Amino acid sequence: MAFEQRQPLALGAGLFYPGGEHVTAWRSADAVPEQYLDLDYYAHFAQTAEAGTFATVFIADELYVWDRFASGISHGVNVRPEPFTLLSALSQLTSKIGLAATISSTYNEPYHVARKLASLDHLSHGRAAWNLVTSASDEEARNFGRDSNLDHAVRYRRAEEFVDVVTGLWDSWDGDAFLYNRASGLFADRTKLHVLDHHGEFHSVRGPLNVPRPPQGHPVLFQAGASEAGRALAGRTAEAVFTISPNDLTGAQQLYSEYKARATGAGRSADDLRVLPALLPIIGRTEEDAEERFREIARLTPDQVSLDLLSHHLDADLSDRDPDEKFVFDFDPENFNQVRSVYSSIAAMLEQRDYTLRELYNTLLRQRFRLGTPDSHAAWIADRYEQHAADGFIVMFSTLPDGLDDFVEHIVPRLIDRGVYRAEYAGDTLRENLGLERPAGRYAA
Amino acid sequence: MAFEQRQPLALGAGLFYPGGEHVTAWRSADAVPEQYLDLDYYAHFAQTAEAGTFATVFIADELYVWDRFASGISHGVNVRPEPFTLLSALSQLTSKIGLAATISSTYNEPYHVARKLASLDHLSHGRAAWNLVTSASDEEARNFGRDSNLDHAVRYRRAEEFVDVVTGLWDSWDGDAFLYNRASGLFADRTKLHVLDHHGEFHSVRGPLNVPRPPQGHPVLFQAGASEAGRALAGRTAEAVFTISPNDLTGAQQLYSEYKARATGAGRSADDLRVLPALLPIIGRTEEDAEERFREIARLTPDQVSLDLLSHHLDADLSDRDPDEKFVFDFDPENFNQVRSVYSSIAAMLEQRDYTLRELYNTLLRQRFRLGTPDSHAAWIADRYEQHAADGFIVMFSTLPDGLDDFVEHIVPRLIDRGVYRAEYAGDTLRENLGLERPAGRYAA
Numbered sequence: 011m012a013f014e015q016r017q018p019l020a021l022g023a024g025l026f027y028p029g030g031e032h033v034t035a036w037r038s039a040d041a042v043p044e045q046y047l048d049l050d051y052y053a054h055f056a057q058t059a060e061a062g063t064f065a066t067v068f069i070a071d072e073l074y075v076w077d078r079f080a081s082g083i084s085h086g087v088n089v090r091p092e093p094f095t096l097l098s099a100l101s102q103l104t105s106k107i108g109l110a111a112t113i114s115s116t117y118n119e120p121y122h123v124a125r126k127l128a129s130l131d132h133l134s135h136g137r138a139a140w141n142l143v144t145s146a147s148d149e150e151a152r153n154f155g156r157d158s159n160l161d162h163a164v165r166y167r168r169a170e171e172f173v174d175v176v177t178g179l180w181d182s183w184d185g186d187a188f189l190y191n192r193a194s195g196l197f198a199d200r201t202k203l204h205v206l207d208h209h210g211e212f213h214s215v216r217g218p219l220n221v222p223r224p225p226q227g228h229p230v231l232f233q234a235g236a237s238e239a240g241r242a243l244a245g246r247t248a249e250a251v252f253t254i255s256p257n258d259l260t261g262a263q264q265l266y267s268e269y270k271a272r273a274t275g276a277g278r279s280a281d282d283l284r285v286l287p288a289l290l291p292i293i294g295r296t297e298e299d300a301e302e303r304f305r306e307i308a309r310l311t312p313d314q315v316s317l318d319l320l321s322h323h324l325d326a327d328l329s330d331r332d333p334d335e336k337f338v339f340d341f342d343p344e345n346f347n348q349v350r351s352v353y354s355s356i357a358a359m360l361e362q363r364d365y366t367l368r369e370l371y372n373t374l375l376r377q378r379f380r381l382g383t384p385d386s387h388a389a390w391i392a393d394r395y396e397q398h399a400a401d402g403f404i405v406m407f408s409t410l411p412d413g414l415d416d417f418v419e420h421i422v423p424r425l426i427d428r429g430v431y432r433a434e435y436a437g438d439t440l441r442e443n444l445g446l447e448r449p450a451g452r453y454a455a
Numbered sequence: 456m457a458f459e460q461r462q463p464l465a466l467g468a469g470l471f472y473p474g475g476e477h478v479t480a481w482r483s484a485d486a487v488p489e490q491y492l493d494l495d496y497y498a499h500f501a502q503t504a505e506a507g508t509f510a511t512v513f514i515a516d517e518l519y520v521w522d523r524f525a526s527g528i529s530h531g532v533n534v535r536p537e538p539f540t541l542l543s544a545l546s547q548l549t550s551k552i553g554l555a556a557t558i559s560s561t562y563n564e565p566y567h568v569a570r571k572l573a574s575l576d577h578l579s580h581g582r583a584a585w586n587l588v589t590s591a592s593d594e595e596a597r598n599f600g601r602d603s604n605l606d607h608a609v610r611y612r613r614a615e616e617f618v619d620v621v622t623g624l625w626d627s628w629d630g631d632a633f634l635y636n637r638a639s640g641l642f643a644d645r646t647k648l649h650v651l652d653h654h655g656e657f658h659s660v661r662g663p664l665n666v667p668r669p670p671q672g673h674p675v676l677f678q679a680g681a682s683e684a685g686r687a688l689a690g691r692t693a694e695a696v697f698t699i700s701p702n703d704l705t706g707a708q709q710l711y712s713e714y715k716a717r718a719t720g721a722g723r724s725a726d727d728l729r730v731l732p733a734l735l736p737i738i739g740r741t742e743e744d745a746e747e748r749f750r751e752i753a754r755l756t757p758d759q760v761s762l763d764l765l766s767h768h769l770d771a772d773l774s775d776r777d778p779d780e781k782f783v784f785d786f787d788p789e790n791f792n793q794v795r796s797v798y799s800s801i802a803a804m805l806e807q808r809d810y811t812l813r814e815l816y817n818t819l820l821r822q823r824f825r826l827g828t829p830d831s832h833a834a835w836i837a838d839r840y841e842q843h844a845a846d847g848f849i850v851m852f853s854t855l856p857d858g859l860d861d862f863v864e865h866i867v868p869r870l871i872d873r874g875v876y877r878a879e880y881a882g883d884t885l886r887e888n889l890g891l892e893r894p895a896g897r898y899a900a
Contacts, residue, residue, distance in 0.1 A: 098543035
């Protein structure tokens with residue numbers, strides 16, 4: 011595809027664990043765990059990403075403390091700022107980079123979500139985005155009045171209705187509804203105000219919203235669910251998907267094509283949906299240096315934590331198992347009610363060969379990362395983009411703050427040199443920087 | 456009372472309508488309604504208040520658009536940023552002033568509220584506060600899945616349980632729970648994490664919160680309800696009350712004493728509850744100039760808006776009445792389910808004498824404001840403080856931005872000269888600046 015026919019590669023700077031994308035990354039040499047509630051720490055992250063022309067920061071989130079196993083509290087990072095509070099503060103310390111917050115549709119009210127996203131979009135001059143997730147753990151359910159999580163299918167039906175309500179509320183006021191006419195005393199033209207009056211399976215919301223239409227029309231909608239229901243939802247509603255792509259190029263191309271087909275199948279254009287797989291680079295001066303950095307990350311993770319993480323992913327208690335015994339497990343994907351994509355990928359691995367528990371969790375950890383030199387990372391990223399396996403990546407970092415610092419210093423210039431990445435922002439809004447059209451809104455003539 | 460035995464006068468800078476505390480204040484000469492979604496506008500407000508050593512900004516809020524009557528949309532300001540998004544952004548543009556957001560306990564989840572207040576308290580280094588209100592209109596109910604508002608008594612029972620859950624979540628982690636020990640791999644001491652496990656009439660919340668204990672222990676709790684149930688709740692839980700005080704000194708002293716007695720009656724100290732009545736000054740160069748400024752505010756309000764506001768306060772449709780007819784109304788306070796304090800004060804006025812509708816709404820408008828010169832305002836404020844009718848005031852402004860600019864330029868220096876007001880902040884946290892003790896938390900030994 012000729013370059014002018016396609017948007018340049020887009021990058022997002024992802025963050026869940028403040029110290030990097032592993033539960034014990036806070037132990038790494040450059041980590042500063044004492045600062046995980048300081049805004050300065052996150053300002054460095056956002057400003058560094060902005061210096062690297064990242065389209066957006068991308069704050070993942072969960073609504074609970076991981077205390078299912080004792081090791082989670084003792085060894086893991088269970089505290090972080092609420093993403094929205096964080097991004098609103100960061101909006102004043104950055105000027106171009108997008109501000110994407112994860113918000114669960116399972117335990118929120120659409121009026122609140124529409125309102126805070128619209129407000130952030132105004133205060134940031136068009137940089138807000140929403141990463142829609144459904145909440146997938148019983149721990150989250152218990153913080154919101156339930157004993158156990160909603161069923162998977164119910165969560166996704168609720169998510170789709172939730173998106174419909176939120177976008178409808180954003181369209182409450184036409185863009186030209188406000189008159190500000192001191193002489194006549196007319197503040198607004200009330201023919202340009204729309205009452206949503208939604209009554210659905212999960213939500214009854216009259217509206218209108220008490221915030222004007224956002225500068226982007228609608229803040230950009232990301233979606234991260236990878237199950238069948240998640241992919242279907244993304245095809246119908248999302249503007250960017252955050253995926254876990256297969257390591258092999260063909261598999262990644264197939265997933266990319268499938269998402270594009272989901273969009274066109276829903277009557278949209280393939281360009282309306284950006285496919286942004288996760289990328290967790292470990293950047294070494296040499297390949298061997300990258301390997302050594304990975305071994306250090308693995309070494310910082312106690313066996314008990316690895317066992318307990320595996321227990322969590324499978325929703326089973328393996329905490330007392332011997333890591334060196336052969337792992338046998340009775341998979342039941344139809345009745346599994348946490349994150350299905352991880353569960354299914356473990357089931358697929360065990361169909362291929364035998365694993366001890368240690369081999370399994372070490373392999374899972376290894377699979378999460380891509381190891382290489384700056385040159386090999388840049389070549390791989392450009393290739394995935396050029397071969398239509400990705401429109402870009404949500405980059406997450408094995409350790410922070412060094413992981414992002416290194417990426418911007420060593421990989422970004424190489425991507426620019428390869429002609430796949432922009433050295434300057436295309437515009438002032440996230441929509442402009444992702445090349446997404448501004449939605450007209452459901453009441454547009 | 457000797458000065459060293461009492462905290463200096465405290466001021467809050469209140470804001471609901473962005474243009475000043477009247478629905479048509481946006482028409483005033485200095486108003487800039489085009490900027491009501493721009494952060495710069497609110498940054499000027501917060502920074503000016505900080506220059507005037509205000510203890511806090513105080514953002515009022517409602518969760519709906521006032522479209523019960525057509526005039527509300529045509530003539531009123533129905534749009535504003537969501538308070539929390541706003542205050543988080545302002546935390547980066549100020550350094551000392553408190554950040555108080557109104558949050559309804561009626562249509563929120565305590566886990567979300569605890570989390571965002573704790574996060575703001577961390578990111579602002581101890582400046583967050585929460586103005587607890589219950590939602591009092593059917594319009595709000597309809598944005599959150601209900602046909603009509605919760606009953607008054609139910610709202611207040613829910614509010615009290617809500618406060619209990621939120622403060623319990625703030626205490627999830629002891630202040631010294633975090634170890635950050637790279638060598639041992641211990642991030643936290645799990646004996647210092649507490650599971651709330653709350654199961655009550657309205658809320659089931661297991662916890663713990665995924666944010667460390669806030670710098671202030673608990674962000675400061677304001678409460679604004681003035682009904683019997685509201686006063687009782689304030690006595691038990693609030694650290695500052697936002698009240699509407701009678702204009703006469705004796706009545707104001709009685710209300711002040713009553714709130715203090717509510718606190719001591721609940722086993723607390725009278726100093727644990729600051730009484731901060733609303734003050735809406737109109738500042739003139741002369742008394743006649745202040746009168747002229749008031750007449751201008753009244754002139755900017757169409758009769759229809761005034762009728763409709765009265766209809767709103769009484770939850771009745773008076774929109775087609777002749778403003779010059781005698782007003783007769785059948786009050787039924789027991790069954791009234793909006794804001795009871797306003798309703799009751801109108802009933803009390805009509806017991807005193809006859810009013811036409813015009814006389815009534817003009818009198819109500821006049822009663823909201825205090826007119827005077829800088830000298831008379833400063834003398835009155837100091838007197839109310841010294842006579843134990845107030846610990847300070849939530850000042851709201853008839854027009855903005857000029858109302859706050861004038862207050863800080865002309866009244867603040869006079870209060871300092873009178874020896875009742877501080878020229879410098881006492882500390883870095885809102886608690887320090889209000890002279891409130893840091894709560895130990897429910898799990899403290």
